[in-house]
Each structure stands twice: as C-alpha cells, then as structure tokens.
Amino acid sequence: MSNHFKKTFVVAICGATGVLLGIRLLKYLLQNPFRIYMIISNAGCSVLKHETGFDGGDIKRFLELQNGIQNSDAALFLCDNNDYFVSPASGSFRHDGMAVVPCSMKTLGSIAHGINDNLISRCADVTLKEKRPLVLVTRETPLNLVHIRNMEQACCAGALIMPPVLPLYGSSDSLIEITDAFIGRVLDHLDVEHSLYEEWGR
Numbered sequence: 001m002s003n004h005f006k007k008t009f010v011v012a013i014c015g016a017t018g019v020l021l022g023i024r025l026l027k028y029l030l031q032n033p034f035r036i037y038m039i040i041s042n043a044g045c046s047v048l049k050h051e052t053g054f055d056g057g058d059i060k061r062f063l064e065l066q067n068g069i070q071n072s073d074a075a076l077f078l079c080d081n082n083d084y085f086v087s088p089a090s091g092s093f094r095h096d097g098m099a100v101v102p103c104s105m106k107t108l109g110s111i112a113h114g115i116n117d118n119l120i121s122r123c124a125d126v127t128l129k130e131k132r133p134l135v136l137v138t139r140e141t142p143l144n145l146v147h148i149r150n151m152e153q154a155c156c157a158g159a160l161i162m163p164p165v166l167p168l169y170g171s172s173d174s175l176i177e178i179t180d181a182f183i184g185r186v187l188d189h190l191d192v193e194h195s196l197y198e199e200w201g202r
C-alpha cells in the first residue's frame with residue numbers, strides 16, 4: 001500500500017447492546033500506526049447515547065476523547081453510513097480487514113443475504129467478496145432460528161462469527177479487563193499484536 005500506515009481496518013458499531021466493545025477495539029487499534037475507517041449506524045448512535053456518556057454531539061470528538069489517538073501515525077476517519085463514495089465501499093481499496101463490533105441481528109441479516117442498504121453492509125459485502133477478514137461480534141441472546149441460520153450463512157460466506165462470550169477463566173472481576181480480553185481475541189483474528197490476555201500455556 002502506498003501510504004505510511006502499516007495497516008488499514010474498517011470498524012463498524014451497530015445498534016446492539018455492548019457498544020463498549022467497539023470503543024475498546026478502536027482504542028487498541030489506534031495504539032498502532034493504523035488507519036481506521038469507522039462507521040456507526042443510526043441505531044448504533046442511539047445505543048452509544050444510552051450506554052455511554054455520548055451526548056449526541058460530535059461523535060468523532062467523542063471517540064477521540066474516549067480513546068485518544070495514542071500513536072502519532074494513526075488516523076481515524078469517520079464515515080457516514082449512507083455514503084457509498086468512501087474508499088472501503090469499493091473492492092479496489094485494499095484493507096486488512098473489517099470488524100462489526102457489536103453486530104446487531106439486523107445487520108447480520110443484511111450481511112448474510114447481501115443486502116447492501118447502508119455503508120456497513122456494503123463494506124462487509126465487499127470484504128467478503130475480496131476474501132479479506134470479516135469479524136462479526138454478533139450480539140443477541142437467546143438466538144432464534146433466523147439468527148442461527150444467518151450466522152451460518154455469513155460463516156459459509158467467509159465471515160468469522162464471534163459472539164461476545166466473555167473469557168471468564170482469568171482472575172479478573174473487572175468488566176473492562178474481561179471486555180479487553182475478548183477484544184484481544186478479536187485483534188488476534190485481525191492479526192494485530194497485543195498483550196490483552198495471556199496465551200494459554202505460557
């Protein structure tokens with residue numbers, strides 16, 4: 001890639017509970033010289049307001065305050081979920097993977113059935129067709145058969161289905177530490193180095 005960023009990722013936050021997961025993923029990605037294209041659905045914005053201190057104002061500023069851009073060579077680009085003119089909407093734009101964190105059942109359904117009705121589902125569709133890593137942190141419980149079949153369909157198309165099952169085998173009782181250990185597993189699948197949990201057997 002002809003730029004100074006070591007890697008490029010697309011990160012989306014949907015309107016499922018657990019938006020903290022997306023915020024923490026962003027935090028750890030921005031510790032690297034990475035370029036991040038961030039997309040937040042309308043429902044994602046509503047859940048952000050509900051679950052975090054986001055006041056509905058400048059969302060990029062909010063994310064930067066939450067995470068900082070800890071690496072001077074990192075960059076965060078916030079994309080409008082209705083704008084198909086941005087780079088990751090096209091397969092000709094090479095990136096290193098996409099994560100939808102959290103992924104609602106509605107967006108899972110769109111991805112599973114190729115319904116590109118917003119930028120998130122379009123970018124996911126492009127990521128699959130270009131055979132790049134696509135991680136879906138699907139958040140719902142319990143699951144009905146539609147959810148399960150959509151997960152199967154997305155999985156068969158090449159997505160990695162990673163429900164936020166919290167790794168509870170560590171010694172921590174801190175929600176942030178348990179969340180971060182899960183985010184470490186997401187980073188593994190995006191091939192990003194981290195020290196968020198200790199590898200089993202080390």
Ligand SMILES: Cc1cc2nc3c(=O)[nH]c(=O)nc-3n(C[C@H](O)[C@H](O)[C@H](O)COP(=O)(O)O)c2cc1C
Nearest residue numbers: 014015016017041043044050104105106107139140
């Ligand atoms: C506070 C709140 C929490 C929600 N949690 C979930 C959830 O965990 N999983 C889910 O699939 N939908 C959840 N929803 C419903 C989605 O927001 C809704 O289906 C929406 O259409 C998803 O749109 P999006 O995928 O474009 O973000 C929640 C809605 C609200 C208001």
